Amino acid sequence: MADLVSFQAAHKLLLMAYSEKEMRALGRIVANPERKPAAEVFEEYQTHFRKAFAQPPKYGASRNALMHAFGYFSKELTAREKRHFLHVLEEFRHHRTPLSSPLSLLRSWGIRLQTRYLEAQALFEPFPEALVDLQDSGKSPA
Numbered sequence: 331m332a333d334l335v336s337f338q339a340a341h342k343l344l345l346m347a348y349s350e351k352e353m354r355a356l357g358r359i360v361a362n363p364e365r366k367p368a369a370e371v372f373e374e375y376q377t378h379f380r381k382a383f384a385q386p387p388k389y390g391a392s393r394n395a396l397m398h399a400f401g402y403f404s405k406e407l408t409a410r411e412k413r414h415f416l417h418v419l420e421e422f423r424h425h426r427t428p429l430s431s432p433l434s435l436l437r438s439w440g441i442r443l444q445t446r447y448l449e450a451q452a453l454f455e456p457f458p459e460a461l462v463d464l465q466d467s468g469k470s471p472a
Contacts, residue, residue: 331368334375335360343453345382347395352382393423395453399436403443411439 338360345353355378362371396419404412415435421427433454440448448454 331360331362331371334372339447340450341452343395343399343451344456345379346398347387347392347453348385349382350391350394352378356382389423389425392429393419396422396432396436399440399448399451399453402448403439403445406443407439 338356342353342357345356356375359371359375359378366374400415400419407415415432418427418432418435422429422432436448437454439445440454
């Protein structure tokens with residue numbers, strides 16, 4: 331069960347970006363207030379985890395997850411850094427910049443400010459690096 335708690339914590343923002351409703355349901359399942367057997371918890375968790383990723387993330391949900399991450403260290407950023415992030419987030423909202431832009435800013439600040447919780451978030455690296463191939467995406471520089 332401890333591994334499931336750690337897994338849930340590391341995937342919280344990614345789940346939030348896909349389905350806040352399912353993220354909350356998964357949190358309740360992991361809390362296990364009824365003290366269900368582990369096998370039952372894992373089965374219920376798997377069902378809701380799959381539901382969470384059944385649909386692609388919506389811009390609003392992604393923005394919410396990004397703002398949530400931003401809140402972890404916004405007090406330590408300069409006013410200029412904050413304005414820049416909010417500008418990039420607005421560009422993302424209007425489909426003028428990809429999700430990778432605000433994610434890169436947040437990830438770099440998480441590293442610089444040693445925000446361990448954010449550094450461990452699957453939101454910043456949702457796929458194993460070995461599976462990422464820009465040659466196959468149509469986005470690579472030919």
